[in-house]
Each structure stands twice: as structure tokens, then as C-alpha cells.
């Protein structure tokens with residue numbers, strides 16, 4: 129397709145056939161620089177990804193980067209108010225894989241999240257956020273090495289879908305009137321109807337099945353011991369509670385798992401390794417204390433959208449913070465995938481070349497692994513471990529290391545990227 133502002137470089141398309149990704153030697157991959165700290169981070173990250181590919185494949189493979197636009201930069205490039213241009217979505221639909229920096233969402237009024245819109249428009253239903261500790265990274269917990277989890281956060285449903293109306297609007301009045309006349313008992317539970325905004329929380333069986341399936345498949349492929357369904361099903365019975373029930377139901381139907389000691393926990397043997405995989409569940413508030421007190425007992429986590437958002441940042445803190453918290457948004461059926469950090473635009477650091485680029489770099493590492501370019505991905509992990517072991521870190525780790533009385537060299541965002549490239553040689 130012809131694009132108005134996107135320059136498509138020389139290269140080839142990634143494609144999917146029979147559910148299998150075909151990656152050419154020069155794949156065209158889109159990148160969105162992002163708002164706030166996004167440009168600083170992308171400037172530091174892209175050379176690292178390119179260096180890893182060059183070092184691993186000696187020029188045989190190379191990413192053909194195409195800049196695509198969203199957020200502030202889209203407004204500037206398109207010369208009109210357009211936060212998420214249609215051709216950005218079209219590009220990702222056509223070329224399958226992209227990586228993005230963070231995008232701003234105002235609190236209260238203003239535009240709805242462009243990040244959420246991307247996930248919904250492209251139906252990237254699984255937000256996959258691995259949380260692992262790199263030796264030497266300062267952490268507020270005593271045993272960060274025990275934290276090794278992968279969050280599968282449902283990405284298209286829940287209260288996070290943004291189906292809500294502001295207090296006092298005609299829409300809310302209409303909804304309230306509908307509730308009052310059709311569901312008087314429910315209406316009676318709205319404490320202050322005159323001044324209430326209203327949000328709707330859809331959680332479906334299809335949405336839950338495909339997310340939990342992705343989580344279980346990941347546990348099978350990576351020989352992991354458990355999948356924990358994290359929900360608030362005691363209170364929100366037909367959304368979060370249903371998420372739990374559908375999760376267990378899928379485990380039985382698709383993987384033949386059986387009840388453990390009368391249920392509800394279940395187990396089945398990994399068809400690849402023969403080892404047991406336990407399917408369990410936990411109420412979300414309890415889970416947030418369990419990950420601090422007994423982190424070793426959790427491995428793959430499957431959870432609705434909002435819980436996943438909170439859990440992502442909380443778990444990231446245990447291994448050093450959201451400066452080192454990567455992620456991907458994936459549709460495993462179509463192959464579409466957009467890789468992005470867990471963190472946001474951190475506006476107070478914008479343009480200061482200060483923040484930690486590791487989250488985007490590690491999102492790039494996930495992307496390379498997704499493409500099957502494991503040698504390049506491994507080089508990035510190696511370079512991050514080595515650079516941290518040398519005590520060369522950005523401000524976020526530096527301040528914690530200094531507080532612990534440890535020696536550390538403070539690097540700028542760009543310098544950290546350069547150190548990674550040096551450490552790949």
C-alpha cells in the first residue's frame with residue numbers, strides 16, 4: 129500500500145503461513161519513537177539492536193527500520209490533530225512487527241490512551257511482560273533472584289477498555305435511567321447517582337480463553353512449573369471470577385488437566401518434558417503480598433488487564449524498577465506484535481538523555497527472539513549483564529547503588545547504549 133508519510137525502506141515483509149512466522153533476512157520493521165523520554169531512549173536503543181544483529185550475523189541479516197508515527201510526533205508530521213494515524217495501523221497490519229516508545233495519556237480529560245488504542249485496533253490480546261533479575265541490579269528486596277515471572281496481561285478487555293462516561297453527561301443520565309427502570313436493585317447500589325461517572329467492565333470467555341491459552345503455551349514451551357490466574361473474583365464475580373473459572377475450564381478442555389486434591393487447583397504433564405504444570409489461582413490483593421513474601425512460588429501469571437497493569441510495575445520494582453521492564457503486545461494467531469517497555473514517558477526526564485533505555489532494549493531483545501534471531505537476542509542479554517557487572521549504570525540504578533554504599537559509574541542514556549555495544553565486541 130502507498131503511505132502518505134511513512135517511508136518504506138528497501139527490505140522484505142515478515143509474513144505468517146499456517147500460524148508460523150516467516151522472517152526474511154532484511155525484515156521491514158516499524159518503530160514509533162514515542163513521547164517524553166521516548167526519543168532519548170530510541171536514539172540509545174536502535175544502535176544496540178543493530179549492533180547485536182550485525183555481530184550475530186555478520187551483515188547477512190539486517191533490520192530495515194521504517195519510522196511510523198503516533199502521539200506528539202504524528203501531530204507534527206501530519207500537520208493536523210492526529211494522535212494515531214490510520215496508516216500507522218495499516219503499516220503494522222501489513223508488516224506485522226513493530227516496536228514503540230511510550231506515548232502520553234492525559235489524566236482525567238483529553239484523548240484516550242493511544243497505547244490502549246493500538247492494542248485494541250490490532251487485537252494484540254496478550255501483553256507479555258517478563259520480570260527477571262540481572263545480577264548486580266540494585267533492588268529493594270533481599271532476594272531479587274527469586275523473582276522470575278512472566279506476566280500475561282489480557283490487553284483488550286476489562287475496565288481498561290475505556291468504556292466510560294463522565295458524570296452529568298446525557299450518556300450517563302441515559303444509562304442511569306435505563307438502570308433505574310430495568311435494574312432497580314443495581315441502581316439502588318449507586319451511592320451518589322447524580323454525580324457518578326460510570327464505567328463498564330467487559331470480560332469474556334473468548335478473551336479469557338485466548339489469553340490463558342497463550343500463558344499455558346508459554347509455560348509448556350519454556351518448561352515452567354505453574355500458571356497462576358490472578359483475579360479479584362470474590363468481589364467481581366461475573367468478570368474477574370469468570371476469568372478464573374474460564375481459565376480452569378480451558379486448562380481442562382484443551383490441556384486435559386485434572387483437579388489437584390479436590391480442586392480448584394489443577395495439574396497436567398507438560399507434553400514436551402513430561403514435568404507437571406500446576407494451574408492455580410490467587411486473589412489479586414493477596415497476590416501482591418505473595419510476590420514479596422514468596423516470589424519463588426510464582427512463574428507464569430495470567431490476569432485481566434487492570435490487574436496486569438498494577439502487577440507489572442509492582443513486580444518490576446522488585447528487580448530494579450521500570451527502567452528494566454520490557455514487554456510485548458501480541459496476537460499469536462495473526463502474528464502481529466508490537467514490542468514496548470512497561471514504563472511511560474517519564475516527562476520530567478524528557479530530553480535530558482538520562483533515563484534507563486534497558487526496558488526498550490530488552491523489548492527489542494524480545495522482538496529478536498520472536499523473529500527467531502536468538503543469537504542476536506542472547507548478545508543483548510550478555511551485554512546488559514556485563515555492563516551492569518561493571519557497575520556502569522543510569523541514574524535509576526546509580527542512586528540505589530550509591531545508597532547501598534556500592535561503587536558505580538553514572539552513565540547517560542546514550543552512554544549506556546554505547547557501553548552495551550562495546551560489551552558485545
Ligand SMILES: NC(=O)C1=CN([C@@H]2O[C@H](COP(=O)(O)OP(=O)(O)OC[C@H]3O[C@@H](n4cnc5c(N)ncnc54)[C@H](OP(=O)(O)O)[C@@H]3O)[C@@H](O)[C@H]2O)C=CC1
Nearest residue numbers: 230231232233234243450451470471472473474483484524
Ligand atoms: N505504554 C506506554 O506508552 C505507557 C504510557 N504511560 C504514560 O506515561 C505518562 C507518565 O506516566 P507516569 O505515571 O509518570 O509513569 P512513567 O512510567 O512514565 O514514570 C514513572 C516513574 O518511573 C521511573 N521511570 C520511568 N521510565 C524510566 C526509565 N526509562 N528509566 C528509569 N526510570 C524510569 C521514573 O521514576 P523516578 O521519578 O523515581 O526517577 C518515573 O518518574 C502518562 O501519560 C502515562 O499515561 C504510562 C505507562 C505506559
Ligand SMILES: O=C(O)CCC(=O)C(=O)O
Nearest residue numbers: 232233241243244437470
Ligand atoms: O496507555 C497509557 O497511558 C498507560 C498504559 C500503561 O500503564 C501500561 O500499559 O502499562
Ligand SMILES: [Mg+2]
Nearest residue numbers: 437440441470
Ligand atoms: Mg502501566
